[in-house]
Amino acid sequence: MQPLQQNLALGITIISMPKDLFLPTELPWAELKGRDLEELLYWLFDSMGAKDLEWRIGGAGSGAADAGRDLEMSFYVSSPDGDLVRQRWWVEAKGRAGTVEPADVKHAVVNVASRHDIDVLVVATNSLFSNPTRDWVREWQSNNPRPRVKLWERTELESHCSKNPIAVVRLFTKALSSQGKLEVAAKKLWDYAAFTDVPTLAALWADRSSLEIDSRGLVALAASEIANGSVEERSWAVFVDEDIVLDALGDGLINFLYLLFRAHEAGVRADPLVRALSYLLLVATYRCGESVVSDLLERVWESVAEREYPAEIRRVVVQPILESLSSELRDVCTSDCARISTKPLVLSDREVRTYLQRLSIGSDHDAKTPERVLMFESFDEPCRIGLALDKQCHCPFGEQQDGDRDVRPTLELVRLVAMSRHPKRE
Known part of the structure; x- marks a missing residue:
């Protein structure tokens, strides 16, 4: 089983890897x-x-x-x-x-x-x-x-x-150039569902200005960072160009089931893959806008030659990623809100405090049934991000989500939270 390739007709670019992958x-x-x-x-x-x-x-x-x-x-x-x-x-x-x-x-x-x-x-x-x-x-x-x-x-x-x-990294890691280590990181994820270690990620980050990072390399870096704890310290999707972020998000979406299959086959947890794509979705929406990203989520399924993605398959892929991102932003946005009183669902207190650092350059969760938590909403306080709320219109993070999330409204909320709470763009 091989990962699928996107069609260049949709503006997806493929960067050829240089030959100097090792010394x-x-x-x-x-x-x-x-x-x-x-x-x-x-x-x-x-x-x-x-x-x-x-x-x-x-x-x-x-x-x-x-x-x-x-x-x-x-x-x-x-x-x-x-x-x-x-x-x-x-x-x-x-x-x-x-x-x-x-x-x-x-x-x-x-x-x-x-x-x-x-x-x-x-x-x-x-x-x-x-x-x-x-x-x-x-x-x-x-x-x-x-x-x-x-x-x-x-x-x-x-x-x-x-x-x-x-072949070289198995025997002579020192002989790999930084570009070679990046290529190995990508190959480890896409071929073996394996993540790259922190020392290698730190070394790559230190040498990031010399790297040519393509879409699959970015997915591998993001997934490895999240698998090792967090992506705040090295936010790769903020460092690369916007088109690479969009390419990586598209590549991850059309190959999501392939990556899950690889993870299951290798006996590794799939949570970092879901959270990596939700991270790419966050950064893409923050940097490119909800219209561009919503259009990508709509058209990317047509970018694979001779392959159809029925609506049910698209839903199976997109909804866990939207749910993951919405849950994370719910924890962040309600953490210091005068209107809403609740406790985090998926993020730790430390993760809540540092979460939005992933929008600037510069802990594993076991699968569990989502908690039901009590949330208090004060009708006398305004929304911190400027939503027009009253006694009839409540905080969207407090609403029970029974069905599938609509893509466009969810992305609009994602961008509003990101822009309001992290206003300084690099």
Whole structure:
């Protein structure tokens, strides 16, 4: 199952990630031999989507028998008529201090040539292949089209690691650039429903001016911040451009069920995902206005090619997010209101005090049945945010919500609370 892509026709932008996701000089290439090189290759092929991946360690020590390959796996490629064709790959690791000579490669090639079920042989090294080695492989390949022999030396490994930084982060976190760490954060959330730790988030925030943050990166950052406690200290959605916030909100909405599926599959809590999207909804409404956001919530479902979202599916996605945001703002807006006396529903006292800091740059809740709390409304006091209330027209946060929330009125209230209680915009 893969996350869905939005259509550019609706103004959704996609930022291509730069290639410098890790720092090649930080990888200990000279020492990357034996088991270490094999482990890097294992995680690299895992990131590239290999199936039936097997690391043939064969036992302890460098002399363990591996039957002619260190790794074996399968890839499934599409044929012209649309069928998936299985390709079997063997991989031989050659960790060397100097260049890899022909004799080192000949043994691997001759060994696999006797097999008729292997399609590709990869010989990978942390150093370089000599020119005679390349010449020998080229000549052999001209007379033996199968299996296809690929020579991966350090430059190829650097390129593949840059495109698949998850392989690097498992072994050499220090080798990742800030952009690489951001890419890993996004991949962890979207592929594995995993959140990024606080030290990494803090390091990324310190280097935020150099980052290229796209919509999925923003969703991952917001969800990770909330999973680790709060988003007030590092409000990523206020730092990035408005169009990225809108893109992230749209991406999160159309992939909400996908993300919930990933979270359930991984056995992690889904609450940070809901609260991250409610945070993006808050910031988007505050920065862009309720008309723009309401229009986005209406049109985003049409942005996915060959996919329909019935009204019931849209409701299942949107209503928990609206409910989460409305409950949070209810706690904030009634906390110091002379007209309303009540207690918080979802936020702690500390969260109430710091909540609106998320509109400036700069605790896990277990799932529970919503409490019913007593609320007193003083008809003699005005509304702190300027709503025209009287004995017949009551505070909207005190009204019992039996059905679904209407999007536009809810967003109008969201923006009014945000603008009134946090009037200074960055």
